[in-house]
Amino acid sequence: MKKIVLPAVCMAVVFGLGYLLKLAFALPTTTLATALAADAGAGTRFELADGASFTGRGKIDVGGEIIVIERIKEDGIRVTKGSELAARANFFKVMERGANGTTAKAHAAGTSVKATGTLFFPENNATYGDAVDRLFYIILWITGIAFVLTEGFFLYILIAFWAKPGQRAQYSHGNHKLELIWTAVPALILVALAIIQSGMWTEMKMNQPDAKAPGVVQIQVAAMQYNWFFRYAGNDNQFGTADDIATMTMRAPVGRKIALTIRSRDTLHSFFLPNFRLKQDAVPGLAVPAWFEAIRTGTYQIMCAELCGLGHTSMGADLIVLPSAEFDEWAKTTSEESAGANDGVDRPDWHGQNMWWWWDSVPTQSGFVGIHQPR
């Protein structure tokens, strides 16, 4: 009996410590700031206190039980039943509800909305983000169970075989059968994981959006110690012309594919959008494609995730996800302003940086998927 109690206690201790850690890092809750329009049909718009928003069509019955929303496709959110709103992990949940089934307007504002970020992740805002998170949790469970078992066993060994006076230590040469098992099992798990995630990898890395397809927004991303530079083709849809938009804040429309070409002018950087589960190295000499599609508007962080020098920690920018029409308006106006400011001269500077000698000097063809990116 004692043989079981001690290992069990040891494992419980390890597990308990892990759980305490999880509690210590619990996430805050955000608030539904406004919900416009009363009820059914009217294109209810929801805004969260942290600046995110989405537009729903159909009913939201915050005071009652079920929220029924059809998300409007033009706003970038797949049309789904609203009952999924609470069920789907990476959208938000309405946690507190009014007393009876009245309208959204009456009850929604001020409603506590739990951010669906977790201990490990901020809220997801990418169409493929759920899949990434699912893979993470599968791996976390596997490694978590292995961690508790091995650390618990370690603790048990420490206590059970504590030095006693007059007792000599034993020497062991190991056990071939055991070693074979604990090598083969992880190898099999790795192979299984590789198979499970291959579809997701294909979607994220191989199926790059067709940059010329309608609705797709192309953005050239240049990393340079210690800033991110972004460039849009502008109204003529042609890079390298006077009406290019050069900016250090990235803007993107919700619900449309954003095709990025990421390059570095000096050293290794890594273009990281935590909310979009997108992390892609910027490699000198390569033009690396990446893409995402936002499911919600709002302002999000862009970071550098590769130690690139003394200023690495401050190498960040904002990504502002706008409603589609608002983005188009911004792009049109800003492109016209650029054309004016550049006096119609092609190959304009990038936000005060003369990038063209460099941009033209290295190949713009991707090193790992072999797709051509227009200059």
Ligand SMILES: [Cu+2]
């Ligand atoms: Cu960097």
